[in-house]
Amino acid sequence: MDLSFTKEEEAFRDEVRTFLADNLPDDLAEKVRIGGELEKHDMERWHAILNEKGWLAYGWPVEFGGTGWSPVEKHIFEDEAARANAPRIVPFGLAMLGPVLQKFGSKEQQDHYLPRILDGTDWWCQGYSEPGAGSDLASLKTRAVRDGDEYVINGQKTWTTLGQHADWIFCLVRTKTDGKPQEGISFILVDLATPGIEMRPIKLIEGGHEVNEVFFTDVRVPAANLVGEENMGWTIAKFLLGHERTNIAGVGFSMKALEEVKALARRTKRNGKPLIENPLFAARIADVEIELEAMKITNLRMLYTAQTQGAPGPETSILKIKGTVIRQALNDLARRALGPAAAPFPSEAMFGNAALVEAGDVNNAADYFNNRKLSIFGGSNEIQRNILTKAMLEL
Amino acid sequence: MDFSLTEDRRMLSDSLNRFISDKYGYDHRVKVAYDAPFHDTALWVEMCELGVLYALAPEDAGGFGGAGFDITTVFEALGRGICPAPVLGSLLASKLLTAAGTDQSALLDGSVRYAVAIGELDAPYDLDAIETEAKDGKLTGRKAVVYGGADAEVFLVAAKSGGTLAVYEVKASDAQVTGYAMIDGGGAAELFLDATPGTEVLADATAALEDALDAGRLALCAEAVGAMDATNEILLDYLRTRKQFGVAIGKFQALQHRAVDLVTEIEQARSITILAASKMGTEEQAKFVAMAKTLIGRAARLVAEEAIQMHGGIAMTWEAAVSHYAKRLVMIDAQLGDVDYHLERVIATYAA
Numbered sequence: 001m002d003l004s005f006t007k008e009e010e011a012f013r014d015e016v017r018t019f020l021a022d023n024l025p026d027d028l029a030e031k032v033r034i035g036g037e038l039e040k041h042d043m044e045r046w047h048a049i050l051n052e053k054g055w056l057a058y059g060w061p062v063e064f065g066g067t068g069w070s071p072v073e074k075h076i077f078e079d080e081a082a083r084a085n086a087p088r089i090v091p092f093g094l095a096m097l098g099p100v101l102q103k104f105g106s107k108e109q110q111d112h113y114l115p116r117i118l119d120g121t122d123w124w125c126q127g128y129s130e131p132g133a134g135s136d137l138a139s140l141k142t143r144a145v146r147d148g149d150e151y152v153i154n155g156q157k158t159w160t161t162l163g164q165h166a167d168w169i170f171c172l173v174r175t176k177t178d179g180k181p182q183e184g185i186s187f188i189l190v191d192l193a194t195p196g197i198e199m200r201p202i203k204l205i206e207g208g209h210e211v212n213e214v215f216f217t218d219v220r221v222p223a224a225n226l227v228g229e230e231n232m233g234w235t236i237a238k239f240l241l242g243h244e245r246t247n248i249a250g251v252g253f254s255m256k257a258l259e260e261v262k263a264l265a266r267r268t269k270r271n272g273k274p275l276i277e278n279p280l281f282a283a284r285i286a287d288v289e290i291e292l293e294a295m296k297i298t299n300l301r302m303l304y305t306a307q308t309q310g311a312p313g314p315e316t317s318i319l320k321i322k323g324t325v326i327r328q329a330l331n332d333l334a335r336r337a338l339g340p341a342a343a344p345f346p347s348e349a350m351f352g353n354a355a356l357v358e359a360g361d362v363n364n365a366a367d368y369f370n371n372r373k374l375s376i377f378g379g380s381n382e383i384q385r386n387i388l389t390k391a392m393l394e395l
Numbered sequence: 396m397d398f399s400l401t402e403d404r405r406m407l408s409d410s411l412n413r414f415i416s417d418k419y420g421y422d423h424r425v426k427v428a429y430d431a432p433f434h435d436t437a438l439w440v441e442m443c444e445l446g447v448l449y450a451l452a453p454e455d456a457g458g459f460g461g462a463g464f465d466i467t468t469v470f471e472a473l474g475r476g477i478c479p480a481p482v483l484g485s486l487l488a489s490k491l492l493t494a495a496g497t498d499q500s501a502l503l504d505g506s507v508r509y510a511v512a513i514g515e516l517d518a519p520y521d522l523d524a525i526e527t528e529a530k531d532g533k534l535t536g537r538k539a540v541v542y543g544g545a546d547a548e549v550f551l552v553a554a555k556s557g558g559t560l561a562v563y564e565v566k567a568s569d570a571q572v573t574g575y576a577m578i579d580g581g582g583a584a585e586l587f588l589d590a591t592p593g594t595e596v597l598a599d600a601t602a603a604l605e606d607a608l609d610a611g612r613l614a615l616c617a618e619a620v621g622a623m624d625a626t627n628e629i630l631l632d633y634l635r636t637r638k639q640f641g642v643a644i645g646k647f648q649a650l651q652h653r654a655v656d657l658v659t660e661i662e663q664a665r666s667i668t669i670l671a672a673s674k675m676g677t678e679e680q681a682k683f684v685a686m687a688k689t690l691i692g693r694a695a696r697l698v699a700e701e702a703i704q705m706h707g708g709i710a711m712t713w714e715a716a717v718s719h720y721a722k723r724l725v726m727i728d729a730q731l732g733d734v735d736y737h738l739e740r741v742i743a744t745y746a747a
Contacts, residue, residue, distance in 0.1 A: 129708070132638075134639065134707055134708060135639050135640075135707065136639035136640045136641075139639070139640075139641075158708075159708055202712055202713075202714075203712065203713035203714065204711055204712060204713060205703075205710070205711050205712065205713060205718040205721070205722065206578065207578075207713065268517075269517040269518070269524065270519070270520070270521065270524075270736070271521045271523065271524055272517075272518075272521075272523065272524045278735065280735040280738060280739065281735055284735075332696075335725075335729075336728075336729075336733060336734075336735070338729075339519035339520065339729050339733060340514055340519050340539060340540035340729050340730065341516060341519065341539060341540060342578075342726070342729055343540050343577040343578055343579070343583060343726055343729060344540070344575050344576075344577065344578070344583070345429065345575060345576040345577055345578045356573065356575055356585070358516070365578045365725075365726065366578060368725070369578070369718075369721075369722060369725075372700065372703050372704070372710075372711060373708075373711050375704060376703075376704065376707050376708055376711065377708070380704075380707060381704075382649060382650075382704075385649070
């Protein structure tokens with residue numbers, strides 16, 4: 001048993017750390033640190049910096065313009081990026097569609113779309129969930145009917161994250177209505193400029209706009225935009241959801257959040273003393289830190305399995321469940337540490353007003369409410385438990 | 396033994412519940428709760444005409460209530476309807492003016508809006524750590540997150556005077572007030588005092604402040620009970636109607652047991668609030684209010700988080716009423732002392 005990284009891996013960590021120190025713009029890191037809203041150009045700026053270095057598609061094989069990094073190297077990169085307060089890489093093109101096209105796409109599709117993901121020509125979003133098909137994704141109803149060289153799409157998608165910035169959407173659509181629901185689903189690429197598409201914002205619990213509803217009315221899409229065979233969409237969907245699970249534990253985010261909570265508890269006072277000296281609050285921090293230390297090792301153990309035996313198994317659902325609960329607990333502690341000062345409504349007016357920024361500190365009540373999503377999206381924690389029940393416990 | 400409300404309180408409860416559901420319906424509430432003045436001032440007048448504020452003050456102060464169960468009756472209805480009207484500030488102010496023996500008719504009839512400024516950024520809950528100072532009738536300091544402060548005309552301000560705490564009346568027009576909406580709706584303000592003139596209302600006011608705060612804490616507990624009941628109704632309705640995998644999700648045992656746990660917590664929360672209300676005005680008041688606020692803080696957060704989780708994505712939206720109830724339930728904990736603050740007060744009673 002040896003918990004240390006190899007010499008080569010440590011050297012790689014140094015290289016990543018140096019790169020981030022030299023190239024991550026201070027204003028972006030500060031925006032991430034205080035939980036400010038990243039705008040499209042912020043994300044594009046960071047993507048461009050990483051792309052120039054060749055690290056943007058850090059999960060892709062070298063032949064498609066990726067890094068070819070091992071699972072451990074990817075982990076080190078994610079860990080260091082989170083520690084440096086780097087913006088999260090927008091996953092829809094890079095972590096989701098990219099791998100799908102590499103595995104299931106035609107040569108033409110790969111040659112056309114992959115470079116455009118890398119250079120930022122196309123911003124992708126995801127058309128999976130529907131109002132009636134959330135946890136039960138296979139019951140999706142958006143119809144695609146073949147008409148000559150085209151499919152005609154009618155229906156509605158929802159929870160489309162950052163769709164307001166997107167040029168294209170990859171969708172799961174129903175191409176067959178008889179048989180098992182899973183057998184009639186296809187995966188298709190849709191240009192959002194096509195007539196008949198309407199995107200409407202969904203305002204979230206804390207007031208932010210990051211997800212959308214997308215309505216399709218007689219939207220005509222070239223049949224060439226189908227990925228893989230007709231009706232094999234469920235296989236692709238499952239493959240993609242597997243990729244969505246990289247960095248699923250969010251250990252780097254949690255380590256950063258723990259640091260922030262401690263800092264906050266040092267500068268916040270109760271009864272004339274720093275809050276961190278209050279035994280009740282300190283115990284709350286310690287409880288989460290202990291969980292996080294264990295989580296780091298659980299995460300590395302599964303990484304080790306992936307590195308030595310190929311793909312990780314269903315036990316990665318443990319990472320999703322525990323990892324999200326830990327992140328949420330840290331958001332909860334930050335909100336508690338601020339006390340009443342967590343209450344000011346975070347709006348642009350707040351950022352323009354020093355008194356309110358000070359009162360609301362770093363927007364932690366908004367983060368707390370927004371991050372309730374962590375245990376819901378990407379397969380809710382209840383769905384993860386179903387997966388574990390069947391695949392791991394065989395019950 | 397009798398756990399029913401008196402006839403008068405039942406009538407008040409019915410009329411206030413009806414008023415809020417008729418006039419302060421959910422859509423209207425969300426519309427006004429986030430834009431200055433963060434509540435509906437026309438409805439404020441109507442609500443005061445119902446006698447809501449008179450119910451919070453005893454007869455010798457010009458009201459017709461003022462007991463623990465009067466407070467819980469009013470605030471349970473406010474919580475059930477997630478009403479953003481700044482009644483908490485009025486309650487705290489009424490308690491202080493009652494202690495001072497000062498005329499409060501303009502407060503009780505709703506014509507002058509009061510807010511009470513106690514907490515500071517470095518003293519969010521604790522009176523001992525207050526740093527705002529009064530010298531020769533001039534106040535200097537900053538009061539943080541003053542509930543109802545965004546459109547109050549008069550502030551009652553806790554400030555150090557010599558070695559003790561006193562309460563001063565400060566006109567809003569004499570101070571610098573930065574109002575804002577809170578994340579769960581309703582208004583608050585930062586109050587900046589810089590040699591601002593104030594009139595002493597209460598000297599040596601620590602006991603009166605604690606008593607007023609206890610009344611406010613009890614009110615928040617009752618508000619949470621009302622909001623938890625409403626949240627639970629929304630949740631159960633969703634569990635019965637939302638279908639996934641071909642059945643109502645309420646048919647899944649994993650969710651059934653969690654829903655039962657919530658109901659258990661809500662009933663415990665209701666009980667401790669009733670207990671605390673019954674102890675108001677006794678020497679056990681502080682201890683049982685602290686117990687209630689601790690239990691409520693835990694239960695309200697659990698109900699909020701579980702209601703969101705069992706709803707799934709839809710509860711993450713502004714459009715869904717459950718998201719606003721969840722915000723209110725979570726943020727109640729940070730008002731007038733959180734779980735840890737009140738747990739310490741309970742623990743402190745163990746020292747002989």
